[in-house]
Amino acid sequence: MKHPRWDLQPAVTKLLPEQQEHLIAMLQQVGFERTGKDVFEAFFPILPFVPSEQAVVKEINGVRHVLMWHRDDVFYRGYHLPGGYLLRGESYLEWCGRVLKKETGLLIKKAELIRTFNTRPETGWVPNQQIAHFFLCTVEGEPTHGQFFPITQVPQNTLGHHKKYVEEYLRAFFLRRETMRQGGIWNDGLYVAPEWNWLVVASNEKWEKSEVVFDTLDKALAQVDLHRQTTGLAVLYDDLGHEIVQSGY
Known part of the structure; x- marks a missing residue:
């Protein structure tokens, strides 16, 4: 749901000198620990x-599962x-540790950055622009x-962007890690998929190249598998230019 002022907020600040002075004085009273909701959300637009x-992941019967919980707000x-x-002054580990302790009761041991996302109302799912940091967290305790x-079967009523984070990008993270272990990553940055998409770059026996964009990871993986059955080579890229898999592995 888009913030109600997202399309109404002016691009340029237009305040009289006395209004600006008053605003600055008021902002000096706003706490950086984000107490309260209305003042915080007023900055969304x-x-x-x-x-x-x-992402807190554990294997259950040999299948990777991810921890999720339900919320209901505006x-x-x-x-x-x-x-x-x-929050101001936090390291990655402090940031993840505070959030996990508050929301799940878990104690953090390690936080590994999977990737970042630039989500905004025009991409859907969020009320404002967010530069989201997606972490794989190693923890102690029970939530x-x-x-x-299962990371391939999160609930249908999962937040739209979180569903993509898990079913697309968390899966891709583990696939990329397996590519590293089996043969290494050799093609990072050579090609970049459009935002929120996947790109398969393939070459045939004559080294003629083709580029095909897919809107889901499963479709892209199916294309790589098709090339794996032939003599051609195919490499799968995400929208940051990361090599995920190639048909040689």
Whole structure:
């Protein structure tokens, strides 16, 4: 749900000198620990925010599962990953640790950055622009909230962007890691998929290249598998230029 002022906020600040002076004085009373909701959300249509989303993954019967829990508020209704906004002065580990402790009761041991996302109302799912940091977290303890779901089968009423984070990009992260272990990453940055898409770059026996864009990871993987059955080579890229898999492995 888009913030109601997203399309109304002016691009240029237009305040009289006395109004600007008053605003600056008021802002000096705003706490950086983000207490309260209305003042915090008033900045949604003005400044990009930096949230984290934490993937806590464990294997159950040989299948990777991810921790999710349900929330119901104005902008976010449905299942979602643990997550929260960055506070001033926090390191990555402190940031993830605070959020996980608050939302799940888990103690963090390690936070590994999977990737970042630039989500905004025009991409869907969020009320404002967010530069989301997606982490894989190693933890201690058992969660006090939420439950584990297979990373390929999260609930249908999962927040739209979180569903993509898990079913597309968390899966791709593990596939990329396996590519590293089996043969290494050799093609990072050579090609980049359009935002939120996947790109398969293939060459045939004559070394003639083709580039095909796919809107889901499964479709892209199917294309790579097709090339794996032939003599051609195909490499799968995400929208940051990361090599995920290639048909040689």
